[in-house]
Amino acid sequence: MNNINIEEIVKEATLQIKDANLESIENIKVKYLGKNGILTQILKSLSNYSIEDKKRIGSITNKAKNDIENEIELKKETLKKAMLEEKMQKEKLDYSSNFYFPFPKGSFHPIIQAIEDISSVFKSLGFSIAQGPEIETEWYNFEALNISGNHPARDTQDTFYLDGAKELLRTHTSPGQIHVMEKQKPPIRVIVPGKVYRNEASDATHFSTFHQIEGLAVDENITFVDLKAVLSDFIHKFFGPSVGIRFRPSHFQFTEPSSEVDVQCIFCKGKGCNVCKNSGWVEILGCGMVHPNVLKAVNYDSEKYTGYAFGIGVERVTMFKHGIDDIRLFFENDLRFLKQF
Amino acid sequence: MKVSYNLLKSFVNFNLSPKELSDMLTPIGIETSVVSSACGWTNVVTAKILDIQKHPEADKLSLCKVSDGLNEYKIVCGAENITVGQIVPLAKIGAILPENFHIKKSKIRGIESEGMLCSKKELGLSEESGSIYILDNKTNLGLALENVLENVDSVLNVEITTNRGDVLSHLGVAREIGAKLKKIVTYPKTKTFNVSGLNCLQIKSDLCLRYIGGIISGVKIGESPKWIKDILEKSGIRSINNIVDITNYVMLELGQPLHAFDLSKLLSKNIVVRTANELEKITALDDKEYTLSSQMLVIADDKQPIAIAGVMGGQHSGIDERTETVFLESAIFDSVSIRKTSKKLNLSTDSSYRFERGVSWDMAEIAFLRAVNLISDIAGGKIEAREDLQNIKYEKTSIVLRIERVFKVLGYKIDEDEIMEILRYLGIYLQLKSEVIICTVPSWRNDIKEEVDLIEEIVRIKGYDTIPVKKTHAVCLPASQDSFICETAKVFRVKLNSLGFSEVLNCSFCEIKELEKFGLKYSVKIANPVSKENEVLRPSLLPGLYKNLMLNVSQGAESVALFEHGKIFNELGERQAFAFIAFGQVWQEWWKWEGQKINSKYDFYFGGGIIKNIMPKNFLIDQNLNPEMCFHTGKTASIMCKGKVIGQFGILNPYIIQDLKEEIFYCQIDLSFIEKDKNFDTVQYKSFSKLPLVKRDISIIADKELPFFKIEKVIRSIIKSGGILKEYSLFSVYTDETKIGAGKISYSFRLQYRDDNKTLTDTEVNNAMNNLLEKLDYDLQVKLRE
Known part of the structure; x- marks a missing residue:
């Protein structure tokens, strides 16, 4: 017996393993490695050889045995995988068929969702969230905000007054500014989301109840530059990084300078369409530097502190974002509307 | 404007x-x-009408044949003012009119129109609609319209x-x-004149700040010249006669409302500015009679009011074709008073609109002069006398502006020179005093009252777009947590959403009548509701949710599950409430439905199960001692937190649901009751045994009247006592009294036993079960069902 024989045996076995299937591979294992297998036989016959040959042949035979065993195991793995693959293909299901789940799909109200989304953007900009009452006094809703008794905004036509009390339903979330400033000292960075009320007939863009998000920051060295930066940041995070923004001078009693902020129409990209009434821009919020009289109303030093404030119309923003053309849809609560969100 | x-x-x-x-x-x-x-159109040419026929299908339309000199066009036209031979503007196919109106080939009532004859409105030349724009009949044909019209203005x-x-x-x-x-504005040139004063004028109210009156005699009433009519038309004001038109024209030009009276129609020589007598009446120029009150300002002669000051003149004293002597008024009235009068009378005019927003002290005089000049030029009048009564001593506002304050508010630097230039071109008079600028505001800018107003002017004119957007602003203070109530509500919202519920939002108002149906009482009533819908504030979320549910049922929904988080207003004040309402089939059917077809509706137990699933650990369900009237008296329970009732749930009273066959589940929690509970906040870990659980099922029979929670209490007390019983669950309730005896009910429990230290033997479990059964028998006479 010599080396060539062993090499031939390994070669032959390798060829057989290559063509084997899951049944024949077991036979091959028996044939070469079994109790009476070819290599086992060789090892058994070693006693007939000289010590030197014993060592030599013994080592190459053992190596051959290991090699064949490894190859068989590898092949078996491959064959098993192939078999499973075939099985899975037979079990294949139609991914496009109906998946089932016992509950129908729920939904969140688009207005609440918008408030949550906007709030989370401002939280990431370091704002905290406060709540204010919906029943207010004239002081919080008007006077503290520099809206004097003769101002047109005080007309009863627009404000719901409560029976038998000098109280009213807040017409904006701005009283939240006063509540926050009364409770804490600067620095302040807060948003106040909530319901507000206007006593007017309803149509596609007006409803007696709607939502605003008030924002307020007061500290030493807060400037118009900060206001522009925060609102630009918010708009880019909410409407997309490339949307155009326009700050337009405006007038509010409780801010000076005041501004309205327009966002480039996301539907026509500023070219002009029905949504933006052909102007290319949609107004989404009002803002400005807190009027010194407002700071004085809460006994802040209006020389030392400055601040900015803003108010976002939630319905307006939501209608714009989703292309909704009637504000009343939000309050009708038809599931065919709600389930779209 | x-x-x-x-x-x-x-x-x-x-x-x-x-x-x-x-x-x-x-x-x-x-x-x-x-x-x-100036030219808001393309492809509009001059064309001549050659022929007009009636449209066979429509009485109001006609078929015109027109020519642009080269071709003939068939046009369908709806206007009535056209005749054969007229020259008119023709918008050809492909023309574009203002507001992006494209002219296309189209059929009108079955007949094709090869273009459109245009009115001034369609061309954007006028506000008036209706008639076709008739051009001069010597106009050449086929010319572009913009080349034919002289002096086309833009509005x-x-x-x-x-x-x-x-x-x-x-x-x-x-x-x-x-x-x-940065350009200087020029005023219209006016001649001044020297005339004597009027001795018949008197101001008797502080609401009139300045009154300039003058008598112009020898006027000839007639039509206004075209240039005046033209401006009035563009501004949407109707031309009346030359005198009235001049007062309106000067108002449009300079902003000062003027009024002209026919002096001969006054019943006395004296003219008084006074507040009206209560219930005094005046018929105004709009032919309507107005009843005045004592807060309203009027101009009056000795006998009667001749004008509602700053709002509208009286009909009686108006200028007409026979007027020869005019009394011209240029006055300044209190803006708040005018606004209130205008609101109260529901009468808003170009004049009141301007007075409400404030007019200029100086302009009253300039406008008076301008009008006198125009009247004399156009209507040939001559000023006879004039008086200027000033009720206050007017002084211009002076404001100190600190340059460093501009930077402090705006946050970016604007040159001092630039600041001064901007202010000067706004008409503000400047005096430099070391570190500050003293700014004297012109009389027309009564909105500029303090330093910050000047700062706004500076940045407004410089442009908000010049404010740099610095990305480095964000001083990220740690974001604070939402309030605990909002956090709790958020958990409810998210969990209910995944159970198939939809969130709704209702307005906070209710009708009183609507509340009665639910046995609810309101606490807050609106003093000035626009309609019945806004009568009171909702004391509960139920009316809104119920309305939403019924809407969706009427739309054919078989299952409706809704929730709402919002304020309610009851005897405790403004409260944060959370509520959900559910009706119909719980499961949606699916195609692999065999064997699982459970007819599961939102009933009392399912609703309660939802509450148990979503509520925090420190909420407990208990009996409802004071159920609201809206609940089925036998199918309701309460939700407790720290010994307080914070909510109720149950099936809505059958009286409410009326014709609906199935039950409606409703739950409302007053979140304002809950507060952060530190003990429940941090969960303390308890080690758990790795040894297996032994499960045993038992069925027991109890009296139907025995509340289930009493049985549960016994089982729980055994678990709490620390034995080997660890968990239990109810898996079946059997009520067939023919099998288990009259007045009985059977419950089946799955009990789970475990010893934390060793594997349990059968005997140990059997003994423990017997213990339980003995206790149930002893305490409640509940027996094992054989």
């Missing part, structure tokens, strides 16, 4: 197209749009914020243009 582009140019010299002008004004806070441009629409009454005139807009472009 609509203004003429050409008239603006007579006040200030600028080189901008109408579009460029509007693009410049909007960013300085004067929202401007081009209403009609701009200007919208101002309530504080900028000074912009409500051509001069006012021109001043803004001048401020931005």
Whole structure:
């Protein structure tokens, strides 16, 4: 017996393993490695050889045995995988068929969702969230905000007054500014989301109840530059990084300078369409530097502190974002509307 | 307000197209749009009407044959003012009219129209609609319309914020243009005159601040010249006669409302400015009678009011074709008083609109002079006498401006020179005093009252777009947590959403009648509701949710599950409430439905299960001692937190649901009761045994009247005592009394036993079960069901 024989045996076995299937591979294992297998036989016959040959042949035979065993195991793995693959293909299901789940799909109200989304953007900009009452006094809703008794905004036509009390339903979330400033000292960075009320007939863009998000920051060295930066940041995070923004001078009693902020129409990209009434821009919020009289109303030093404030119309923003053309849809609560969100 | 582009140019010299002008004004806070441009069209030519026939299908339409000199066109036209031979503007196929109106080939009532004959309105040349624009009959055919019309003007629409009454005139807009472009504005030239005073004029109320009156005699009433009519038309004011038109024209030009009376119609020589007597009546120029109150200001003769001051003149004293002597008024009235009068009488006029927003002290005099000049030029009148009564000593506002304050508010540096230049072109008079500038504000800017107003002016004219956007601002303070109530509500919202519920939002109002149905009482009533729907504030979320549910049921929904988080207003005040309502089939059917077809409706137990699933650990369900009237008295329970009832749930009272066959589940929690509970906040870990659980099922029979929670209490007490019983669950309730005996009910439990230290033997489990059964028997006479 010599080396060539062993090499031939390994070669032959390798060829057989290559063509084997899951049944024949077991036979091959028996044939070469079994109790009476070819290599086992060789090892058994070693006693007939000289010590030197014993060592030599013994080592190459053992190596051959290991090699064949490894190859068989590898092949078996491959064959098993192939078999499973075939099985899975037979079990294949139609991914496009109906998946089932016992509950129908729920939904969140688009207005609440918008408030949550906007709030989370401002939280990431370091704002905290406060709540204010919906029943207010004239002081919080008007006077503290520099809206004097003769101002047109005080007309009863627009404000719901409560029976038998000098109280009213807040017409904006701005009283939240006063509540926050009364409770804490600067620095302040807060948003106040909530319901507000206007006593007017309803149509596609007006409803007696709607939502605003008030924002307020007061500290030493807060400037118009900060206001522009925060609102630009918010708009880019909410409407997309490339949307155009326009700050337009405006007038509010409780801010000076005041501004309205327009966002480039996301539907026509500023070219002009029905949504933006052909102007290319949609107004989404009002803002400005807190009027010194407002700071004085809460006994802040209006020389030392400055601040900015803003108010976002939630319905307006939501209608714009989703292309909704009637504000009343939000309050009708038809599931065919709600389930779209 | 609509203004003429050409008239603006007579006040200030600028080189901008109408579009460029509007693009410049909007960013300085004067929202401007081009209403009609000098030429807002393309492809409109002059054409002659050759023939007119009736449209066979429509009485009001006609079929015209027109020619542009080269071709003939068949046009369907709806106007009535056309006759054969007229020259008219023809918009050909492919023409574009203002507002992006494209002319296409189209069939009108079955007949094709090869274009359109245009009215002035369709061309954007006028506000009036209806009739076709008839051109001079010597006009050549086939010419582009813009080459035929002389002096085509553009009309701009200007919208101002309530504080900028000074912009409500051509001069006012021109001043803004001048401020931005740094150009001087010129006023119309007027001749002054020297005449004697009037001794018959008297102011008897503080609501009139200044009153200039004058008598002009020898006027000839007639039609106004075209240039005046033209401006009035563009601004949407009807031409009446030359005198009235001149007062309106000067108002449009300079912003000062004027009024002209026919002096001969007054019943006395004296003219008084006074408050009206209570219930005093006046018939105004609009032919309507108004009843006045004592807060309203009037101009009156000795006998009766002749005008509602600043709002509208009286009919009786109005100018007509026989007027010869005019009494001209240029006055300043209290803006709040005018606004209140106008609101109360529901009468808003061009005059009241301007007075409400504030007019200029100095302009009253300039406008008076201007009107006298025009009347004398146009109507040939001569001023006889004039009086200027001033009820207050007017002084211009002076404000100290600190340059460093400009930087402190705006956050970026503007040169001192630039600041002064901007202010000067706004008409502000400046005096430099070491570190500050003393600014004297012109009489027309009564909105500028303090330093910060000047700062706004500076940045407004410089442009908000020049404010740098610095990305480095964000001082990220740690974001605070939502309040605990909101956090709790958020958990409810998210969990209910995944159970198939939809979130709704209702308005906070209710009708009183609507509440009665649910046995609810209101606590807050609205004093001035616009309609019955807004009578009271909702004391519960139920009426809204119920309405939503019924809407969706009526739309055919088989299953409706809704929730709402919002304020309610009850005897405890303004409260944060959370509620959900559910009706119909719980499971949606699916195609692999076999064997699982459980007819599961939102019933009392399912609803309660949802509450148990979503509520925090420190909420407990208990019996409902004071159920609200809206609940089925036998199917309700309460939700407790720290010994307080914070909510109720149950099936709605059958009285409410009426014709609905199935039950409606409702739950409302008053979140204002809950507070952060530190003990429940941090969960303390307990080690758990790795040894297996032994499960045993038992069925027991109890009296139907025995509340289930008493049985549960016994089982729980055994678990709490620390034995090997660890968990239990109810898996079946059997009520067939023929099998288990009258008045009985059977419950089946799955009990789970475990010893934390060793594997349990059967005997140990059997003993423990017997213990339980003995206790149930002893305490409640509950027996094992054999």
